[in-house]
Amino acid sequence: MEKLLSISIATYNSAIVINECLDSIVKSKYIELIEVLVIDDGSKDNTRDIVQTYVKKYPKSVFLVKKDNGGYGSTVNISMQMATGKYFKTVEGDDWVNTKGLDKLIERLNKLDVDIIVNNYEEIVNDKKKYVDINNRNQYNKILNFNEINKKQVFRIQSMTIKLDIIKLIKYKISEHRFYVDSEYVFFSMIYAKNIIFLNDIVYQYRLGQDGQSVSIDNISIHFKDLMYIIEKLLGIYCEVEDNIQDKSKKIYLIKNINILYRDLYHWFMIMKKIDNYKVLKDFDIRMNRLYSNHIKKMNFGYYRFIRINHYIFLKLFRYIRNFRKILSIKG
The missing domain is CATH 1.20.58 (Methane Monooxygenase Hydroxylase; Chain G, domain 1)
Structure with a gap:
């Protein structure tokens, strides 16, 4: 069965949290339409062993790629090359998705033909959730070109799902062995995208306040x-x-x-x-x-x-x- 959505999951020593991330995806009622590319960036703990149990249970949906450490950018570079779904989304291994929101996204993707899909998301700090409205007063559920978008709009990687055709057009590599490269991913995608739609379903669950995060x-x-x-x-x-x-x-x-x-x-x-x-x-x-x-x-x-x-x-x-x-x- 052809995949509708490829999800790139970057992991590095994520053994404590990777179950939460993967469970939130494989519990989707549309898991057969999802391709989960887990790119392990040289973990030293048992992250790979945990992921392997999902590979065995969902062999047509979950795939593990083992590689030497190259930073977050290297994991996205690999998954962008490997992805086969119509659409592409990134999730970090210590984050997860709202399963119901993911199901709604899949249902919308099955009917859409648009370059970038933007969803609101939630930030989680010490188990407390904060709703992040990424929409910025744009019209929901309507395909817009850049001229129709609020000029104060800000795009975040957590909110974005991108058509794979756009991903494949990107000729620039995301920087490896560096922090803050999610900005490159957003920037590169916008160069080639022609239209955008804003949906109000929450998909991404963004965990903040962890030791070692790039924004500390x-x-x-x-x-x-x-x-x-x-x-x-x-x-x-x-x-x-x-x-x-x-x-x-x-x-x-x-x-x-x-x-x-x-x-x-x-x-x-x-x-x-x-x-x-x-x-x-x-x-x-x-x-x-x-x-x-x-x-x-x-x-x-x-x-x-x-x-x-x-x-x-x-x-x-x-x-x-x-x-x-x-x-x-x-x-x-």
């Missing part, structure tokens, strides 16, 4: 240069494809995605425990202005723009203000 302050302090690398890479790719993109609205969204990453970078320098690397940020800004000045001018940095005037002074000032407000909130 400790990891941000260690891996902020990965984000710099990705910003520069995406700006370079945008310059390559810009002239071939006729849709002005799509150009707006592509630049906006890079803009958001750039603002995140400034925010990280404000919350990192040390600011000894402020010169690294200054040198990065100088290089981006030299290489991509016209595109940087189109970005909205908000009050972060003052940092670009004097990195050392304004980083210290903003950090002081932020810490002072935190103290006041604690006292309050």
